[in-house]
Every structure is written in C-alpha cells, then in structure tokens.
Amino acid sequence: MGHLFPKVNKLIHGGDYNPEQWLDRPDILKEDIRLMKKAHMNCATLGVFSWSFYEPEEGVFSFQWLKNIMDDLYENGIYTILATPSGARPAWLDEKYPEAMRVSAGGVRDHHGQRHNHCMSSEVYRQKVKIIDQKLAAAFGSHPGLILWHISNEFGGECYCGLCKKRFQQFLHNKYHGDIDELNHEWWTGFWSHRYSSFEQIEPPYENGEQSIGGLLLDWRRFTTWNTTDFMNAEIGTVHAVTPDIPVTANFMKLYEPLDYYEMSKSVDIISWDNYPMWNNDFEPQSKISADVSFDHSIMRSFKRGQPFMMMESAPGLVNWQPYNQVRRPGMHRYTSLQAVACGSDTVQYFQWRKGRGSFEQYHGAVVDHLGRSDTRIFREVADTGEALLRLEPVGGSVIKACAALLFDWNSRWALKDMAGGIRNNKGYEETCREQYGLFLKNDIVMDIVSPNADLSDYKIIVAPMLYVVNADTARRLRAFVEDGGCLVATYLTGYVGENTLCHLGGFPGGGLGDVFGLYAEELDTLYPAQKNRVVFDSGESFEIRDFCEIIKTREHTQVLARYGGDFYENTPVVTMNRYGRGTAVYVGARINAAGMEQLYRRLWAESGIPFMALPEGVEHYTRYGGNGQFDFYLNSNESAVEIDGVTPGMELFSGSRTGEHLRLEPFGVAVIAGA
Ligand code: GLA
Numbered sequence: 001m002g003h004l005f006p007k008v009n010k011l012i013h014g015g016d017y018n019p020e021q022w023l024d025r026p027d028i029l030k031e032d033i034r035l036m037k038k039a040h041m042n043c044a045t046l047g048v049f050s051w052s053f054y055e056p057e058e059g060v061f062s063f064q065w066l067k068n069i070m071d072d073l074y075e076n077g078i079y080t081i082l083a084t085p086s087g088a089r090p091a092w093l094d095e096k097y098p099e100a101m102r103v104s105a106g107g108v109r110d111h112h113g114q115r116h117n118h119c120m121s122s123e124v125y126r127q128k129v130k131i132i133d134q135k136l137a138a139a140f141g142s143h144p145g146l147i148l149w150h151i152s153n154e155f156g157g158e159c160y161c162g163l164c165k166k167r168f169q170q171f172l173h174n175k176y177h178g179d180i181d182e183l184n185h186e187w188w189t190g191f192w193s194h195r196y197s198s199f200e201q202i203e204p205p206y207e208n209g210e211q212s213i214g215g216l217l218l219d220w221r222r223f224t225t226w227n228t229t230d231f232m233n234a235e236i237g238t239v240h241a242v243t244p245d246i247p248v249t250a251n252f253m254k255l256y257e258p259l260d261y262y263e264m265s266k267s268v269d270i271i272s273w274d275n276y277p278m279w280n281n282d283f284e285p286q287s288k289i290s291a292d293v294s295f296d297h298s299i300m301r302s303f304k305r306g307q308p309f310m311m312m313e314s315a316p317g318l319v320n321w322q323p324y325n326q327v328r329r330p331g332m333h334r335y336t337s338l339q340a341v342a343c344g345s346d347t348v349q350y351f352q353w354r355k356g357r358g359s360f361e362q363y364h365g366a367v368v369d370h371l372g373r374s375d376t377r378i379f380r381e382v383a384d385t386g387e388a389l390l391r392l393e394p395v396g397g398s399v400i401k402a403c404a405a406l407l408f409d410w411n412s413r414w415a416l417k418d419m420a421g422g423i424r425n426n427k428g429y430e431e432t433c434r435e436q437y438g439l440f441l442k443n444d445i446v447m448d449i450v451s452p453n454a455d456l457s458d459y460k461i462i463v464a465p466m467l468y469v470v471n472a473d474t475a476r477r478l479r480a481f482v483e484d485g486g487c488l489v490a491t492y493l494t495g496y497v498g499e500n501t502l503c504h505l506g507g508f509p510g511g512g513l514g515d516v517f518g519l520y521a522e523e524l525d526t527l528y529p530a531q532k533n534r535v536v537f538d539s540g541e542s543f544e545i546r547d548f549c550e551i552i553k554t555r556e557h558t559q560v561l562a563r564y565g566g567d568f569y570e571n572t573p574v575v576t577m578n579r580y581g582r583g584t585a586v587y588v589g590a591r592i593n594a595a596g597m598e599q600l601y602r603r604l605w606a607e608s609g610i611p612f613m614a615l616p617e618g619v620e621h622y623t624r625y626g627g628n629g630q631f632d633f634y635l636n637s638n639e640s641a642v643e644i645d646g647v648t649p650g651m652e653l654f655s656g657s658r659t660g661e662h663l664r665l666e667p668f669g670v671a672v673i674a675g676a
C-alpha cells in the first residue's frame, strides 16, 4: 500500500497540541508554527481535551478559535488529527447530569474532575457526546487539513453504577438466550448456593460483593470491553456519517488489561498507541526494555496485519507520571522513535508539543519547554528525528511479514488472573509471553502477536503460552493449524477451561487438544518462590524450572524430549513432541528458563525451516516490505557500539552509502538499508 495518509504523503511527525491553553498569547501561537516547521513536524493532534472551549455552556458552541488554528497550520504544511473531546467532561455537564460520572467498584459515585472517567452506559452522556461530535464533524469535516479522527482518548476503566448494572444484565440476557439456567450452568452457581432465579438479581463484581464466580468475573470484563466498544462505535458512527472518507483511530495503551483490544481494534480504521517505556531504568537491562517495546509495537501491528500503525504518543525527553521521571539519555529519543518505524509504524508523534504552565502535566516532557527555545537538547533531538524521518520517506506504507506468531489472549489473561489456584497473585502470563517473544527477537525472528481467532495460515510456528481458556472453536483452529503442517508450542495451564471458565473434563489440555499433543496433565504442582526443579533434555543439557510443573502422562507415540531432573516426579516427561497430521505439537509442561526455551526453539526453528541467527545483545533487526522494495532496520539499544555480521547489503538511507555484510552501530545507533 501507499502512505497511510495520501494527502500528507510522508511519514507523520507530529504530536498533541493544546493551543486552547494559549488563546490569550497569540505571540506563542505564532511561534508554535515557526517552531513546528523548524522541528520538521507535519501534523498536530488537536482538541483532545477541548470540550469546555467548544461548548462553554450547554448548547452554546464556539469553534472559530480552532478554525483559525487549523487554517494556520494547514497553510504551513501541518495537517490535523482532530480528536472528539469525550475524554474529559466540562463542569456544566456533570453539574446538570451527575449520571455521567462513574461509580467505583465500591459503589461510590465519583465527584467531578480528572478525565477518562465517564459512565459509558449513560444515555445522557452519549447524547451530549453525539451532539458535540456532530457539530465538530460539520464544522471541520471538509477542512483540507483534516486527515484523521482521534476518537476520545485512551478509553479505559469500568463503571459500577445502576445503569451499567442494568446493561450488564441485558448483556447476559442476550448472551445466555434469556435462560437463567443456562447462565447458572455456565457459571456453576450451584457452588455456595449462588444460583440466580432471574437476570435482575445479578450484580457487577463489586469489591464488597460477588467475587467468587469465575464466569461472572470473566463476563463482566467482556461486558466492559463490549460497552466501551459500543460507546466508541457510537462516536465513530457519528463522525463517519458526516465524513465517510476520513479514517478513525482510538489510541490504545499497550497491553492495557481491562479492555480486549482484539475486539476494539475491529472498529477502527487505523491502529494507534501511546508508547512510554522506562528507558534506562535500574531494574531491567536496556535490551529487555527495548524488546518489551518491540512486543508492544508488534501486537499493535498485528491488530491489522498488512497495514502500518501509528505511534500516536511518545515522550520528548521525559514523562511526569512514572515513579521516577528521568530524562532520556542523549540519542535515546531518536532510537525509540526509529524503533517504532522499524516495527511498522508510519508515524512518530509526541505528547506534548509545548509544556503548559499549570496543572497536572506542567512538568511532562514536551518539544518546547517553558524556556521557549529551539536550541535545547530535546528540541534538537526532535528536529533531528524529524529530519531522519524525511530520509525514510520510501519506507511509508511498507509492512512487516512474520512467519512466526505468539498467541496472546485477553480471555486467558483475565481468567488466569481470576483463577483461584496455582500462584494466586501473579501467574506471570504477560511476562511469559514477553519472554518467548524476546527469544525469537534475539534470534532475528520477528513474531506477530495474534488472538486465537486470527487467521493462522501465514505462520510456520505458533507459540501459545498458558492458553488457559480454550473453547471448541479455538481447539478446532489449533488442531487445523497442526494438521496443515504447522508447529504449535503450548505450555502448562493450557486448555483447563472452556469459554466461561468451566473446567474441561477428561484431562487437560481439554477441548480435544489432548489428541493433538498426545498427552494429558494429571497434576499441576506449584513451587514456592525459592524452590526450583530442573529439566533434562535428551541431549543431556539441563536448565532451571520454576513456578509451575505439570505431571504429564503421554500416549504411546508421543515423543519425550525432556524429563524432570528432580522431585517425586523425576524422570517423568516435561517437554514432548507429537506428530499430528502434517505438523508437530510440542508441549512444555513446566516454566523452563529462557536458556532452556531457546534451546528448544532452535531445534523447532531448524525443523520448521525458519532461518535464525543470534544477534548481538541489545541489537534488533526488522524488515519492512513495500512498493519501494525491502528495508532492513538494525537498531542498537546499547550504550556502546556494536559490530554486526550477516547484514543484508544495500544502500543505507541515513548515510547514503552502500553497506556490505558487516555493520557497525554507534550507541543507540540505527541503520536502515534499502535492498531490492
Ligand atoms: C496519555 C494521554 C495524554 C497524556 C500522556 C502523558 O498517553 O493520552 O493525554 O496525559 O499520557 O504521558
């Protein structure tokens, strides 16, 4: 495909701009334009929190100020991403319609204030949002500078009010076909005498209420995603009705747990997200931080495969809300910006353009500081990044193609969190997924990160850690993947429960997956933190195991690749392989350390015909493919230079010189090599 925004026809370099905070300073607004051009910015995100300026009193509207700003920007080559202002409510709205304010899990209604805290069920609130969105779309829908709708801001949270309770009951009524006994069965409410006789008796899981029914907890989380998506869809419908050709996005927050982004991402045209890593922290190596950011980019990229995504926000310099708000080390800004592009983003955008003088974000990093100068370190690094993006113009529209995927599943994640068993406070789902991704990345294999409902046919290998919820459809799709020749790797805690958290009978992994893997797990042993076991591979090599050990019974033809090295289940199988159809199903029954998993993957990559190569520590490599050919990005997250061999030769876009198979990258250095 071509550029994400054909009108701009470049990679986007921009950020959140809040001119409404400076309307009494025309000198500053004028200076903003001059400085944006100096920083090579071609886009500004406007109106994210502007409702009280658009509608200072109920029904009284004022858009001229925004029109002036958008006109000025456009005349200077700066396009606008326009937000709908539903991320924060004006005071008059809460004063008159208190139902718009959320109720917390304890059943207490919020006071007015803060942001991102609306009741998504409130009809009044939805109505007020619809009016302001319609007015905005009518006023700016045909503005030549408008390229994208930014729906609300960072949707999130839950509401436990009476309206939400009713809507939850309705959601359950629909899901369980109006049959309360179907719900009673799926939620296993015979336990502790929790049977319901009508849908009206069901409450949200108040923190001082029902917390013991796994099905209720999971359905509540699904409801929250559904209700938020429904609210978002209403906003999308409003702007699309006026501007069918302007795409929409909603900025996501990496792996934000309370919302299933697989569901939400279906409704938006373009994926975008806000990236705020804690670079250079004192508890993780830089290579790990970088690999985790890569993971976050990859899941965003995979929500809509075959299309670039947007890094909607990132911090110039620093943020203000982390426990320790350290400034970025020199060079890090460029690194983290280009890493986004390497991972498939066609935009580098910031929160925020200019620091405000007061309120909560007055010390949040910005391109322009209170100092107001353009010769600051941060401004120069931003401008350099803008220049770098200009050189990457041919990359626009190109995409990453992966032959490996990691299954990351919100339902399993939620249900594991709620599961009363194993390790109670943290079963390590996200960490385990990230670790597997990191092992592929360091061996030069980029993974997509997809849901169990994704089309799996592109992949040669799929790693599905701790896929706890396996319904009939997931089981069928995974079985088909293996039958068709794929290599599937699953682990302990796979397929314990079905769609609504009822345990599968007849052995885990359930739902028919036992045949695919050729085994069942008879017991799940949980180790105390200081306890360890070992896995011994058939090669004799041995690695540490912690946390979880399943005691496994294999079938006759299932191959055992590794056995336990200790405890009363010493010598019983830990890692197994089953040939099934034309493919291979590998089961990992315990939490084996990274070195052990890497050893196993090497064997599986080789068998699956997937090329791999260990990259130097802290080096990442991504390839984007597009109409202008292939672009190989090499990134060095280390504070020292690295030498890389086995590089694809071609024309390096920043230096304009040809490179061979060897590459030297300076600290935080990035090379982009254009090939055929
Ligand atoms: C989020 C929000 C922004 C801003 C930044 C600060 O991503 O969307 O409005 O508050 O955080 O880092």
Ligand code: ZN
Pocket (backbone or CB within 6 Å): 102, 103, 119, 120, 121, 122, 159, 160, 161, 162, 163, 164, 165
């Ligand atoms: Zn509510």
